[in-house]
Amino acid sequence: MSDWRYILLVIVFVLPGCSQQVVLEQDFPIPVMRTIQQPITLYVSPELRSYTHSEKPEKGAQWTIFFGESNARLFESVLRGMFEPLTVVYSLDDAADDATLIRPVMHDYQFSTPGMSKGDYYEVWVKYSLQMLQPKNKQLLDWHFTAYGREESSGNSASSAMQEASRRAMRDAAAAIVLGFTKQAKVREQFGLPPVKR
């Protein structure tokens, strides 16, 4: 066998084991719900748009997860279903002075692979918060929540299983917002909603 064939073998079998890259390019449906007729502005910060998670577990490959625009798409879809009208801005300077601003923040991303957990699943946990500001320099609320997603390892490549687990975690985040955000007392007060029945 020539030297070139050995090099090709190394490229095919060894290098993919060194790193795994996942690019999240999901779109999210607009939630089915009664829309609150209150204007809000979604502020998508540069940190949220460029969030990338890089980690090398003790056992296994180096992982890099690129969120790209998927976080912006998630929050825009969810809030478009919840409030009307919705304005999206990418700089605080573009927001009106009297606007009620919602600023999503991604605090943490954690994952587990079958190699790490000795289980059958790729699992993902994402910690977000929704900050509500009005005016734009006064924070009224910082509501934290965690979302979870998992995907079975069998029948999937490692990167596609991680991508699916991440997609499910982000859809779970949407569910968490729909369930929990408008139950926050500050949100109800801000938008003149009646108190939640206990």
Add this chain to the structure above:
Amino acid sequence: MPRILPKIIALAVLPLGLAACVSSAVEQLRHTPVGLVEDGETIVVLGRRQNFRHQTERDFTECVYNNLLRQKLPLKPERQFMDEMFPWFQPRMAPLTADALAARLQEPALAERLQQSGTRYVVWLDGITNRGEDGGTMSCSVGIGGGACLGLLWWEDDAEYEAVIWDMQSLKSMGKIAVEASGTSYVPAVIIPIPLLAPTQSAACRGVAKQIGEFLDNKAR
């Protein structure tokens, strides 16, 4: 032709004539008569993902879906339904009982979307195939002239699944199907390992799909 070659071919062909056995039992609990699927109505098959320890395998859900397609039932893909009803059937929010579904559909926007979507029946699948006992030994060696294995491995697979069918019009559960299947797989090896796999999950899938077909009748087929 080397003398060993016919033996190797015979060993390779052997699995075609042999198959590990599976035993299965199906139980059906019916609350209502056969459900008719009218023109424009669809059925959706969903895998339960709420269980902390397991989630219903995608293979199993797809197998049941494909079996029902062969029975000419009008099916809607899981992902399409999840998007149409987003996020109310996500694991965090999906109703666990027909009563919880009825309560959820008090939300007018959701009830309206459900009606527009034409989804008449929801089949929830829950369960998993677990690896049971295993044993045996096998040793393989590789030399300059080739490689060979000798020994026997075996393991048991236990499948337990449940299907619950909801009528989205009456908002009632139509009934429940429970299936248990178990099978032992073997891998004997004399030079070449020959897997004799027990199709435990497939047997459970066929059992569930056949019973679902008895619950639901497509008027158009």
